[in-house]
Amino acid sequence: MGRLLLARRRRKKQEILTQIGVFLEDGTKKRVKFSPMDKIMRSIVHEVAETAGVIAYSFGSEEVDRHVVLFKKEHAPSDEELHALRNGEVYSPTSVKPTGEGATPLLGSTGQTSSKPVGPVSNYRDKYKHLISTEISEPAPLKPQPERNFGFVPSSNKRDVRSIEETLIDLRTKKKAKLEAPDDS
Template identity: 40%
Template structure:
């Protein structure tokens, strides 16, 4: 301890302040405290004015919203605090440091999400715009409901084979053609027996040769004998 005490005593002590310096520091401190007290009093009076404005404005049932001029953040926070204490709703819109302001509403007349979104974008908003949006949404829902309930219409051809070709091939022929070309209900195609020759190649060639022989014999029968 003796060594430590000797070391401490040998160290240079901070220079003592002169009386003039002490007075200057004291004066600065008093000025700072005075400014802080004045700012606190100014904010208190601002809050009192806001609260008084709420009472005078909203005592009229026709007034459902109150808009404040753009102000700094500390004043906006006072408006928000006073609105909450008064049972009101408050919202800030605009760009901070430029034109940010506060709107205060009655709780029973709270702004809808469409209004909040519009004001945050800086778009205009009024009762006419609100009603237009409501009507637009109503029509959209109505169209969606109609689309869901709408049944597909049964296709009915404007004409059929018989009516289309009756003037060309006659009434009876048209009826017969319509029967032969009736659509297969299972696959939606004309039956294969109406579309292609189902005979084999051998049968087809045999039929052709038989027809040729029949034709030759017929011609030979009809040709007169030279004897």
């Protein structure tokens, strides 16, 4: 049973390949519509269309009349055309209403704007009053200072103002002096 199903899918894939090949060869067709098919076959059509360099879209309702339409890249569908096809309508470029950026929005039935001023809904200072100071007399937060002592050694002794090179030179000289010094033990 599995072999039979695989063989059927291979044949169908070959048929789809030949249909797409004929579609690409024909210079007059801008799109081709496949008959309604199940989800697996639609996925095969989408896969073959992607490898062939053709745009594929599925339209219709699932399990009823879901079909695939292929478009050549030169004749890609517009957003309005896709919207019409998804709604099951026939697309005609003359009957499309302008809904893009160039269209003017409708401002109510009278065409007048509202006189209500646009502003923030709430004051951000009320929202963040726990973070920002609202009273003038409140002192500013203190600048963090290091502790005077870290353990038994004062922090002033822990600050080294020498550069890395100077520190390395000092370490080398101390090591040399230690190696050259005679052992008293």
